[in-house]
Amino acid sequence: MKLKRLPVLAPLCAVALGVSPAAWAQTSEPATSDVPTQPEPAAASQPPASEPVSQAPRAGAVTPPPQDVAPPATAEEMAGTTEVVDARPPPAIRPRIAVGNETFYVKPVLAIAGGIHVENLIQTLNPNRESRATTLALTRFGFEGRLGEYIAFRSEFERNIKAHGSGVWEGTASFSVREQVIRLQRWNAVLEAGIVLDPASVDFISTHVADTLIADKYTRDPLLYSGFNRGQGAQAAYEWNGFRVGLGFTAANPLSTSASYQVGGSFGGGSRFWERPLANFRNGQPDDDLHFQILSPSLTYANDLVELKAMAQVFDVNYQTSSRTDPLLRGNNLRGNVMLKLHANVGIPLFITPFFNIARVQNDVVNSAPGFADQLLNTRYTATTVSAGMDINLHGRSGIGFQFARVSDRSPGFVAPTGETPAREPITRTLQTYLNIGGTYWLTEDVALGVRYARYQKKQDGLRDEIDASYFATLRLVL
Numbered sequence: 001m002k003l004k005r006l007p008v009l010a011p012l013c014a015v016a017l018g019v020s021p022a023a024w025a026q027t028s029e030p031a032t033s034d035v036p037t038q039p040e041p042a043a044a045s046q047p048p049a050s051e052p053v054s055q056a057p058r059a060g061a062v063t064p065p066p067q068d069v070a071p072p073a074t075a076e077e078m079a080g081t082t083e084v085v086d087a088r089p090p091p092a093i094r095p096r097i098a099v100g101n102e103t104f105y106v107k108p109v110l111a112i113a114g115g116i117h118v119e120n121l122i123q124t125l126n127p128n129r130e131s132r133a134t135t136l137a138l139t140r141f142g143f144e145g146r147l148g149e150y151i152a153f154r155s156e157f158e159r160n161i162k163a164h165g166s167g168v169w170e171g172t173a174s175f176s177v178r179e180q181v182i183r184l185q186r187w188n189a190v191l192e193a194g195i196v197l198d199p200a201s202v203d204f205i206s207t208h209v210a211d212t213l214i215a216d217k218y219t220r221d222p223l224l225y226s227g228f229n230r231g232q233g234a235q236a237a238y239e240w241n242g243f244r245v246g247l248g249f250t251a252a253n254p255l256s257t258s259a260s261y262q263v264g265g266s267f268g269g270g271s272r273f274w275e276r277p278l279a280n281f282r283n284g285q286p287d288d289d290l291h292f293q294i295l296s297p298s299l300t301y302a303n304d305l306v307e308l309k310a311m312a313q314v315f316d317v318n319y320q321t322s323s324r325t326d327p328l329l330r331g332n333n334l335r336g337n338v339m340l341k342l343h344a345n346v347g348i349p350l351f352i353t354p355f356f357n358i359a360r361v362q363n364d365v366v367n368s369a370p371g372f373a374d375q376l377l378n379t380r381y382t383a384t385t386v387s388a389g390m391d392i393n394l395h396g397r398s399g400i401g402f403q404f405a406r407v408s409d410r411s412p413g414f415v416a417p418t419g420e421t422p423a424r425e426p427i428t429r430t431l432q433t434y435l436n437i438g439g440t441y442w443l444t445e446d447v448a449l450g451v452r453y454a455r456y457q458k459k460q461d462g463l464r465d466e467i468d469a470s471y472f473a474t475l476r477l478v479l
Helices: 021-025 041-045 217-225 258-262 273-279
Strands: 104-123 132-147 151-159 175-186 189-197 230-240 243-252 291-302 306-318 329-340 342-345 349-363 381-394 399-412 427-442 447-460 466-478
Touching: 104 151, 132 175, 217 258, 217 381, 217 399, 217 427, 217 447, 230 258, 258 291, 258 306, 306 349
Parallel strands: none
Antiparallel strands: 104 132, 104 466, 132 151, 151 175, 175 189, 189 230, 230 243, 243 291, 291 306, 306 329, 329 349, 342 349, 349 381, 381 399, 399 427, 427 447, 447 466
C-alpha cells in the first residue's frame, strides 16, 4: 500500500493611572503614597507574607493574597501576550476563584468582551457598501485546573463575535471549541495532547489592542498569516535555564488547526486552502477529502530583559485523499520573534516592551486549470509577514500600545499554452497592512476598559485598493 508522506490616525484616548495589580503580590502599602511612614522592624527583614496578621491595614492599603492562593498576573508576566493566547499551565497553587486544595483544584475560564465598534469604509471593491456602528459581544468559557503536582488540564469553548453582531439570535450563534488539552509535566519536561496551543507559534503583540480578545481582523489575521498554531495535535517540550525546546505535530483535516491559514495558492476555483473544506458539505460536515499535517520544532529563550523565539513549521498538503495520483503539496514556514523588557522612571514607573516578528512561508501550488489535473506549478506561493510594536505600561498592566503588521504575498496562476505561445505562470501580488493603536485601563485585576483605533489597507494587482478604519470602545472581563 502506498501511503502519502507525512492617511489619518484618530487621537488616542489618554489612559488614567491606576494601582498596579502587581502590588497585590508585593506590598501592603500603596505604591504612590505621599505620607511618610515609620518602617516596622519586623517588615524590614521579612517578606510581606510573614507580617503579623493582627496588623490592621491602613485606609487605601491593598491586602496581599493568602499564601495558599496564586497572586494575580503582573505586567511583566503578560508582556507581549494576552490571556486569550497564553499557553502557560494553570498556577501551581490554587487561584482565588477555584474549588479544591492547593494542588488539586478546578477553576473557571471566562472571558467576556462587549462594547461599540464603529466601522468606516473608506474605499471598497463595492462602492455601494455603507459604514456602520455595531455593538459587539464575545464570550469564552470553560474550566481548567490541576490533578496533583504533575497533571493539568484546560477545556474552553467560544461564542463567536461573527460579523456585525450576526451570531446571537434564533439559532445563528456560532459556537466553537477552543483549547481541550491535558498536560503532563515533570522534570522540566512537558507533554500535551488534545487541542493545544503552541506557545512558540504566537507572535508578540501589544497587550493594549486585545480588547476584542484577538477576534477581529485587525488583530487576528496577522497572527494567522504568520503561522499561529492552535489545533488538534500533540506537543512536547523541555525547559532549562530559560531555554525551551519544543516539538509539535498535527495531522488532520485543515480545519482542525489554525496553522493551515498560512497555506497559499488557488484551491477549488480561486479559494484559499482553508476555505476549500467549507465549499462542500457532506451530511452537515465540511469536505473531508483534504489532509494537512505539520511538524513544528522550536527553540525559545526568556529572561528578565529579553524574550526570543525561533520556529520552523514543515507541512504537507494532500488536497485529494480519494485519489492516489495527485501530488503532495509541500511547504515550510520560518519564524522569528524578539521582545525587550525595559524599566524606566520619568516621575512615574514605566514598563516598556518593544517587539518585532517575522515569518516567511512558501509552498507548492496545484495547477487548477482544466486539462492539467494532478500537476504542480513550477512557481511556489510565497508570503512574508512582518509586524512590530511597543507597549508602555503605567503602574501595572494599564497603559498604551501600538502594533503595525505587513503581509506581502506572491501567488502564481496558470495560463495554458495556445498555438506557439507557451504556458505562463503569472504572479498576483497582494499587500495587506494593519495598524492598531490602543489604550487599556484595568479597573480591577480582572476587568478592563479599552479604546482602540485600527486601520486596514489591501493592495492587489488589477484590483481597486480596499481601505477601512475602525474605532473600538470596550469593556472586558478575563478570569
